[in-house]
Amino acid sequence: MTPENLLLRPLITQKCTLGCPDLDRCLGGGIPCNSITELVAESGCGKTQLCLQLALTAQLPIPLGGLSASSIYIHTEFPFPSRRLHQLSLAFHSSHPPIFGGDPCDYIFVQGVHSADQMLGIMTKMEQFVENSRTQLPVRLIVIDSIAALFRSEFDNTPVELKRRSSLFFKISGKLKSLAKRFGLAVVVTNQVVDLVGSEGINGLRIGNLASLCSSGRRVCPALGLAWANCVNSRLFLARHEEVDKEENELGDVNLQSTRSRRRLHVVFAPHLPESCCEFVITRKGIFGVEREQNAAKRNEA
Numbered sequence: 001m002t003p004e005n006l007l008l009r010p011l012i013t014q015k016c017t018l019g020c021p022d023l024d025r026c027l028g029g030g031i032p033c034n035s036i037t038e039l040v041a042e043s044g045c046g047k048t049q050l051c052l053q054l055a056l057t058a059q060l061p062i063p064l065g066g067l068s069a070s071s072i073y074i075h076t077e078f079p080f081p082s083r084r085l086h087q088l089s090l091a092f093h094s095s096h097p098p099i100f101g102g103d104p105c106d107y108i109f110v111q112g113v114h115s116a117d118q119m120l121g122i123m124t125k126m127e128q129f130v131e132n133s134r135t136q137l138p139v140r141l142i143v144i145d146s147i148a149a150l151f152r153s154e155f156d157n158t159p160v161e162l163k164r165r166s167s168l169f170f171k172i173s174g175k176l177k178s179l180a181k182r183f184g185l186a187v188v189v190t191n192q193v194v195d196l197v198g199s200e201g202i203n204g205l206r207i208g209n210l211a212s213l214c215s216s217g218r219r220v221c222p223a224l225g226l227a228w229a230n231c232v233n234s235r236l237f238l239a240r241h242e243e244v245d246k247e248e249n250e251l252g253d254v255n256l257q258s259t260r261s262r263r264r265l266h267v268v269f270a271p272h273l274p275e276s277c278c279e280f281v282i283t284r285k286g287i288f289g290v291e292r293e294q295n296a297a298k299r300n301e302a
């Protein structure tokens, strides 16, 4: 890479819309191509929902923020949520009828993977598939949901095993990055969290994986440790907090009415974005920023 080459590179990286202007705004336009974006969250926060939605929005034409592309969806937790994908695709189909002639699910190639070695093994096949894809829409999105599940139980806590684990992290992420660069792909991987015990970082420094995040009232940090934190380009965190609606009666007694989940998307680190955050909801039709949902509710009332 020479300084001249650097200047010739396009200044703006293509992004894939998430299908909601509020979420796209928070992410500077969507999920970037040519790099790996990680979605981190505890179970049930919406990682899979966001990935399924992305596999649909990637099919949108480029002027509408999509990649005009099909996708490869690798799931490591079983079973694959095909009923939910079908539900989302129906909602998507009805909001973009002229674009989708056929079934959007036909442009999502689903593959189950059971182990990190199997994952590494299929990378070459995946490259050939992306290169030779004869489908109507070329593959421009790869989702791995979830990367953490591949490393959960297979490795012992010994130096040799930890070294083998890190080596697999670098091999898998290296291949994903080279695929992303070669074919202009957006790569999205999901990761779990673990509870953070003890102090945060060294002398309060937030380095890679050591930054603690908060979800369901617990301090958590992304699973897989510092070695994996260096394998991804951008890290997004989905948090959930239960809120209790309280009501005070005339005697001053507090009645707990109901609880509701508030969900937030945080940018933890990304080369092209500042730290930022936005609130979202998950509905039957997909994931949407709260601003958009509130405006829709106001329109319905009016």
Ligand SMILES: Nc1ncnc2c1ncn2[C@@H]1O[C@H](COP(=O)(O)OP(=O)(O)OP(=O)(O)O)[C@@H](O)[C@H]1O
Pocket: 041, 042, 043, 044, 045, 046, 047, 048, 049, 050, 077, 084, 087, 192, 282, 283, 284, 285
């Ligand atoms: N049809 C639907 N309508 C509304 N909300 C839904 C629907 N389907 C799923 N959800 C919401 O999505 C949440 C599950 O999200 P998701 O499966 O993406 O979690 P996750 O972060 O991938 O969890 P895990 O790590 O366990 O896979 C549920 O708790 C539910 O609130």
